[in-house]
Amino acid sequence: MRKHILIALPAALALLAGSANAQTAINEAQTVNPNRVNVESGQKPIALPIPKGKETRPVGMQAIGVSAKVEQSFSIETLTAYFHKRNLPMNMGPAASIRVEKVEFMTDHDLAARLNGESTGIGADERVVLVTLRGIFVFSGPPGSHLARSERAYAVFDARSGNLLMSGTVGEGAQ
Amino acid sequence: MDRSARYPVLGFLALIAALLFIRPALAVNYACGNPSSGHCYGVTQWTEKPEYFGAYTDITQVEMGCPSGCNGFVDDEIWLTDSHTAGCKTNGFGQCWVEAGYFFLDGAKNKNYFWAESKPGKSAAFTLHTLGTAGPSGAINHYMLIKDARGAAGVFQIWIYNTSLSTLYHGTSNNNLMAGDRILLGQELAGTNGASAAKAHFTRNIWAVKALGPEYVFWYNTQIHDGSVTSQNPPFASWAVHPGPPPPEGGDFTTHCCQ
Numbered sequence: 001m002r003k004h005i006l007i008a009l010p011a012a013l014a015l016l017a018g019s020a021n022a023q024t025a026i027n028e029a030q031t032v033n034p035n036r037v038n039v040e041s042g043q044k045p046i047a048l049p050i051p052k053g054k055e056t057r058p059v060g061m062q063a064i065g066v067s068a069k070v071e072q073s074f075s076i077e078t079l080t081a082y083f084h085k086r087n088l089p090m091n092m093g094p095a096a097s098i099r100v101e102k103v104e105f106m107t108d109h110d111l112a113a114r115l116n117g118e119s120t121g122i123g124a125d126e127r128v129v130l131v132t133l134r135g136i137f138v139f140s141g142p143p144g145s146h147l148a149r150s151e152r153a154y155a156v157f158d159a160r161s162g163n164l165l166m167s168g169t170v171g172e173g174a175q
Numbered sequence: 176m177d178r179s180a181r182y183p184v185l186g187f188l189a190l191i192a193a194l195l196f197i198r199p200a201l202a203v204n205y206a207c208g209n210p211s212s213g214h215c216y217g218v219t220q221w222t223e224k225p226e227y228f229g230a231y232t233d234i235t236q237v238e239m240g241c242p243s244g245c246n247g248f249v250d251d252e253i254w255l256t257d258s259h260t261a262g263c264k265t266n267g268f269g270q271c272w273v274e275a276g277y278f279f280l281d282g283a284k285n286k287n288y289f290w291a292e293s294k295p296g297k298s299a300a301f302t303l304h305t306l307g308t309a310g311p312s313g314a315i316n317h318y319m320l321i322k323d324a325r326g327a328a329g330v331f332q333i334w335i336y337n338t339s340l341s342t343l344y345h346g347t348s349n350n351n352l353m354a355g356d357r358i359l360l361g362q363e364l365a366g367t368n369g370a371s372a373a374k375a376h377f378t379r380n381i382w383a384v385k386a387l388g389p390e391y392v393f394w395y396n397t398q399i400h401d402g403s404v405t406s407q408n409p410p411f412a413s414w415a416v417h418p419g420p421p422p423p424e425g426g427d428f429t430t431h432c433c434q
Contacts, residue, residue, distance in 0.1 A: 045384050045394040048231065050332075051317070053340040059307040061280070061287050089280055089303055090248065090291075092208050092365065117349035118302050138210045139301045141268040141293055142254045142359055143220070143405060147213060148267035148293075148301065168302035 058121050060163030061089075070159055074129050076100045083133070088153055088167050093136035102132040105159060120156055120165040127159035137169055203433055205409055208247050208365040217412025217430045218361030219402040221382070227355040229321030229383030229393060230255045232425075234276065234360075236286075236314045237373035243282035247366020249410070249432050250289075251375045252276020254360070255320045255331075257353035262295025271295055271353035273331045275318045275346075277309040281366065285309065288316075290333045292348045306344045310337060312373070321393055324386035328352060332387060358382055358402075362410035362430035372410070372432040380418065380425025398425040409433035 064082060066073045079100045087095035106114070109124035120128055137153045150169040158165055207215035221227075232253045241249050256272040257263045263271035275290040288306040310316060316337050323330040331348040360377050364370060381395040398418045406412040410432040418426035 043396040043399075045396065046381075048319075048381070048393040048395055050321075050387070050391050050393060051319075051334050051336045051340060051343055053343050055345045056307065056343050058304065058344065061305045062284065086280075086282065089305065090365070092210050092247070094210070115302075116300075120304070121346060136210065139268075140208060140214045140365070141270055141301075142256050142272055142274070142357075143216045143218060144258065145213075145268040145270045145272075147211070149210075150267075164305055166302065166304050169300055 057123070058165055059161065060120075060158055060165035062162075063164040064157055064162035066160065066162040071105070073162060074103050074105075074131070074157065074159075076103060079103065079131055083155075088133070088137065088155060089164070090139060090167075091153070092138040092140065092147070093149075097135035099134045100131060101134050102130075104130045104132075106130060111156060115154075118166065118168070120158075122158060122165065128165065129157040129159050131155045131157065139169065203371075204368045205364065205433060206367065207407075207409075209367075214247070214363050214365045215407040215410060216361060216363055217406045217408075217410030217432070218359045218363075219404045219412070219414070219428055220357055220359040221398060221400065221402040222357045223400070224382070225356070227255060227358050227382045228386045229319065229395075230355070230358040230360075231317070231319045231379065231381045231383070231393065231395065232360050232377045233315050233317055233379045235376045236277070236310045236312050236316060237375045237431075238312050239277075239279040239286045239370075239372045241279045241281050241283070241366065241370040245281050245366045245369040247364070247370070248278045248280045249362065249364050249370040249372050250276050250278035251362050251372070251377075251430060252278070252360070253318050253320065253377075254358070255355040256357045256359065257355055259356055260295055260353055263353055266293060266296050266300070268293050268301070271351065273320050273333060273348050273351070273353075275320060275333050275335055277316075278363075279370070279372075288335050288342075288344055290335065290344075290346045292331075292351060294348070294351045295353060304346055306335065306346075310342060316342065317379075319393060321383050322355070322386040323347075324388055358398075360428060361405075361412050362432060364407075364410045364432055370409075370433050372430070374429050374431040376415065377428040377430070378423045378425065380428065397421060401426075 083098040112119035133153045152170040156166040254274040258270045279286040286309040291303045319334040329352040333346040335344040380398040416427035
């Protein structure tokens with residue numbers, strides 16, 4: 001019996017160590033390259049041309065199927081089902097908490113006026129659908145940022161294609 | 176050994192065998208975001224300049240996935256952030272930023288180009304712009320963020336494009352009075368399981384030494400230091416070629432996910 005335990009124990013310890021590694025896989029590793037030659041500053045500014053050309057019209061992400069009766073395609077029921085299934089992009093809050101509060105059709109130009117200058121970029125006269133949402137919305141930013149919570153959010157769809165073009169939380173100045 | 180003593184040993188060995196089988200499955204599970212914890216990152220960041228007026232990188236398009244139920248997303252991207260301006264410290268995130276890249280969202284059919292922003296203010300306003308299906312794997316795209324000094328204050332321009340300009344997305348961040356004090360590039364992972372991303376290369380890592388002016392040029396210097404690398408494993412991130420004298424300009428930083 002003792003012999004068996006002596007065999008099993010190291011194996012178990014090795015395994016537990018490996019398991020601990022797996023559980024603590026989220027480690028921050030700061031690496032520096034001390035041997036790097038420091039050719040600091042002294043760099044003259046170099047010119048990179050800004051890209052010029054015909055801009056690509058944003059098409060967004062496939063979201064809502066649009067039928068001939070466009071208004072009916074964006075019913076509260078359809079939109080609620082969409083958000084409960086797909087959530088708002090990048091939202092860490094529960095999808096089930098999302099409630100569709102209002103659905104409005106407008107031009108992208110009018111959208112920008114409503115959202116403090118934010119527009120989808122598809123064209124000022126193009127029709128979009130602004131969907132106002134209530135729920136638990138939690139977003140994260142770059143490393144080092146805090147989680148930000150909000151109870152209000154919105155999504156903007158292309159009225160023609162039903163694609164999701166823009167989303168976010170409601171900030172200062174938005175109506 | 177009598178029979179009563181043998182059963183615990185056999186049970187113990189069976190447990191070990193079971194754990195050995197379970198471990199590979201654990202490798203694709205991770206804890207990268209829920210309503211009370213943040214995402215995971217594989218990034219490098221530079222903070223030594225008082226202001227970065229812009230940032231640019233070339234990112235290879237790679238295969239990505241985040242099947243339905245992955246509870247998040249995976250991306251490759253570049254950020255220009257501000258964590259010192261008063262309005263950014265109090266905007267809910269503690270930072271302002273503009274970012275651009277491509278991501279694969281939970282259950283999506285394709286990876287998508289995006290850009291996003293968070294501005295100074297008190298209401299944690301975050302805006303995400305989803306642009307369109309990202310290019311084929313193997314392609315290289317250019318991501319440029321720059322402060323625009325040609326008109327009103329608080330404007331940043333964002334471009335995502337390929338060399339032939341057959342893809343040329345452009346966005347504008349308005350009313351954004353941030354001043355970039357940090358550049359980051361790499362991978363962000365959100366969710367709990369199942370995401371994947373092949374090895375992506377970030378090359379031509381450069382920064383704007385001045386804001387965009389009437390000459391309409393991105394005046395730049397190259398990154399010559401590694402910056403501070405964070406690899407939360409996953410995502411995995413490291414320098415394949417350390418920044419230094421070109422080529423390549425600004426080294427070659429790589430990311431992949433999730434095992």
